[in-house]
Amino acid sequence: MAHKKNRMTLLLGVLLALPLAALAKVTPEEAAQLGTTLTPIGAEKAGNAAGTIPAWDGGLPQKEMKRSDNPYAADKPLYTITAANYKQYSAQLTEGYKALFQTFPDYKMIVYPTHRSASYPQWFYDATKKNATGVELNDNGYGFCCAAQGYPFPIPKNGTELMWNHILRYNTKGYRGYVNAAETQPDGSYVLERAYGEITFIYNNPKTTVDTLKNQNLYAMVKTLAPPNKAGTADLLHVPVDRIKEQTGVWEFNPALGRVRRIGEVGYDNPLFDGLMTHDQLDMFNGPFDRYTVKLIGKKEMLVPYNDYVLYSDKLKYKDIIRGGHINQDLARYELHRVWVMEADLKPGFSHIYKKRVFYLDEDSWLVLAQDIYDNRDQFWRFAEAHAITFANVPVVVNGVQVHYDLQSRRYVAVNLFNEEPQQVEYDWEQPPSYFTPQQLQKFATAGK
Template sequence: MRDARFEFRSATALVALCAYLVAPLLQAKVPAAEAQRLDKELTPIGAERAGSADGVIPAWSGGLPQRDMPRGDNPFAADKPLYTITAQNLQQYAPLLSEGYKALFKTFPDYKMIVYPTRRSASYPQWFYDATRANATKVELTNQGYGFCCAAQGYPFPIPGNGTEVMWNHIMRYNTKGYKGFVNVAATAADGSYVVERNYLELTYVYNNVKSTVDSLKGMNLYALVKTISPPNKAGEANLLHVPIDRIKDQTGVWVYNNSIGRSRRIGEVGYDNPLFDGLMTHDQLDMFNGPLDRYTIKLVGKKEMLIPYNSYRLYDPKLKYKDILQKGHINQDLARYERHRVWVIEAEVRAGYAHRYKKRTFYLDEDSWIVHLQDMYDERDQFWRTAESHSITFANVPVVINGVQVHYDLQSRRYVAINLTNEERKLIEYDWEMDPSYFSPATLKRFATTSQK
C-alpha cells in the first residue's frame, strides 16, 4: 500500500489556504506499470488476491458466480459457526474488534457475535471490472478532493493513495442502474418497543450506468424520489433529490411535497448532521456514509484484519418478521453473521472552522466491495457515542453487493434504528430499474406523492 499523498489538514486558516494552493498538484491516477497490479496481485477492483497468512481469509476466486437466486436463498446456509464471542471471552478476540463492538459488549451483557468461515463472495459485472481497471490510470481528484474527473463507471480509485480516494470508492460504488421498491425503518426505544416506518423509493444512478459517458453525466451521480407510506402521522411525506458528484461545486437539489397546500417546493441542503429517524442517525449516515467530505479531515490509517458483518442472508429471510429481528438494546444476534476480512481504516475529524455533531468518526471499508461495513462515532467531548454496522449480501443473479440492512446504535441512550428492512414485503427491491433524469422533476414529485404504489 502506498503512503498517503494527500490529507486535509486545516487546523488554522493558514493551513487551509495552503491546502487550497496545493490542490492543483493532486495526482490520483497511477502509472500504467502500477495499474497492472490489478491483473496480478490485486483483484480487478483493488483488493489483495492472496489470502491471509494464517489461511482464515481465503484467496480471492472471483466471488459468487452469477446464477439465479430466488428470494430467501442463502448460498452459505450449510456453514457452521467457528466460534461465538461473548463478554466472557471478549479479550481473546479484542484485536479483531472495532471500538463500537467493544462498547456493545460493555453496554449489553447478553451481546454476542457468531463468527463463520470467511467467504469472499463480492462480485460484479465484467464491464464494471473493466471500467475500474481503466480508471486507475486516468481518474484524479478535483476541487481539493470534493470531486473527481474522467470517469463515468467503475470504482474511481482502485489503487488509492489517500483516505479521500478510499471514501470516494464507497460513495461511487456499483448499485446497478437504479432500483425501486419498499424499504422499512424501525426506530427502537430503550425498552425494546419500536415503530416501523415504511417507505417507497425510485432511484436512478447516472454514474455507473453502462450507457453513461463523462459528458453525459453532466456532473450528476443520482436522482431519487422517496415517499413515506406509514405510520399515518408521517404518511404522504415525499422528497425529490438531484445529487451531483461534487456536492461542494454543485448544489444538491432537494424538493419536498407539502400535503397541506398540494405543492412541491425546493428547500436547502438537508445532509450533514441534520437528525434522522427520531434523532438516532444523521442524514450523512444513510448508506453508512454519503458525504459530502468538506467538514472533515480524511486520514488513511491503513488496512487490517477485522471481524465485520458479512453474508448476513438470514437478516433478509422473508420467513422472518420484524419482531424476530428487533430486540431490546440490539438486534437478534442469532441472525447476524460475522467473518474476518481485510478492511481499510479511515479516521475523519471535524476541520477547524466547521461543525458536526460527530467530532470524530472511524470508517472500516471492506476491501472486496469498498463498502463501509462499520463506523464508530464520537461526540464533541470526545466521548464514544454511536456505532453502525452494515450487513451486506451479494445478489449473484445481478451480480451486485448491496449495502442493505444497517443497524445504527446510540450507546448513550441504549437505542438503535434498523434501516432497509424488507422481510415483510411481498417482493424484493427491483434492481436495474432506471428512468431518464427528466422523469425526476417537481411535477413528477406531486404525482409520485399522491399516487398509491403497490
C-alpha cells in the same frame, strides 16, 4: 424538522463531497496488478498467511437466486464471542463492538467461515481498470476527472479517494421498491417507518459517457407510507457528483399543502429517526467531509458483518429481528475480512455533533461496513454496522440492512428492512432524467403505491 428528512433515508444515502488529501498518481506498473495480484477492483487477491481469509476466486458466480436462498446456509459457526471472552479478540474488533459487549451482557457475535463473495459485471471491472491511471481528483477533492463507470480509485492513495469508491460503487442502473426502518426504545418496542422509492443512477450506467455524465450521480423520488403522521410526504432529489460545483436539488411534496416546493440541501448533523442518526450517516456515510481532517490508516483484518443472508429472509418478521438494546444476534453473521481503516477528525472552528469518526471499508466491495463515532467530549457515543450480501442474480453487492446504535441512550435504528414486503427491491430499473421533475413528484406522491 427532523422527522421530515427521515423519508429521504430509507433508499438513499448517496450525497457526498470530499476534501482533497495528499495526491500521488497510480503508476502503470501499479495498475497492471489489477486482475493479477489484485482483484479487478483493487483488493488483495491472495488470502492471509493464517489461512483464515481465503483467496478471492471471482466471488459468487452469477446465477438465479430465489428470495430465501442462502449460499452459505450449510456453514457451521467457528466460535462465538461474548462479553466474557471478547478481550481475547480485541485486535479484530472495532471500538463499537467492544462498547456493545461492555454495555449489554447478553450481546454476542457468532463468527462463521469467511467467504469473499463480492462479484460484479465484467464491463464494470474493465471500466475500473481503465480508471486506475486515467482518473484524478479535482476541485480540491470534491470532484474528479475523468470517469463515468467503475470504481474511480481502485488503488487509493488517500482517504478521499477511498470514500469516493464507497459512494460511487456499482448499484446497477437503478432500483425501486419498499423498505422499512425500525426506531427502537431501550425495552425493544419500536415504531416502523415504511417508504417507497425510485432511483436512477447516471454514474455507473453503461450508457453514460464522460461527456454525457454532466456531473450527475443520480435522480431519486421517495415517499413515506407509514406511520400515519408522516404518510403522504415525498421528496425528489437531483444529486450531482461534485456537490461544490453544483448543489443538490431537493424538492418536497407536502400533503397538507397539496403542492411541491423546493427546499435547501440538507446534510451534516441534521437529526434523523428520532435523533438516532445524522443525515451524513445515510448509507453509513455520505458526506460532505469538508468539516473533517481525513487520515488513511491502512488495512487491517477485522470481524465485520458479511454474507448475512438470514437478515434478509422473508421467513423473518421484523419482531424477530428487533430486540431491546440491540438486534437479535442469533440472526447476525460475522466473518474475518481485510478492511481499509480511515479516521475523520473535526477541524478546529467547525461544528458537528461528531468530533471523531473511524470508518472500516471492505476491500472486496469498498462498502463501509462499520463506523465508530465519538462525541465532542471525546467519549465513545455511537456505532453503525452494515450487513453486506451479494445478490448473485443481479449481480450486485449491497449494504442494505444497517443498524445504527446509540450506546449512551441504549437505543438504535435498523434501516432498510424488507423481510415482510411481498416483493424484493427491483434492480436495474431506470427512468430518464426527464422523469424526475417536480411535476412528476406530485403524481408520484399521490399515486396509489
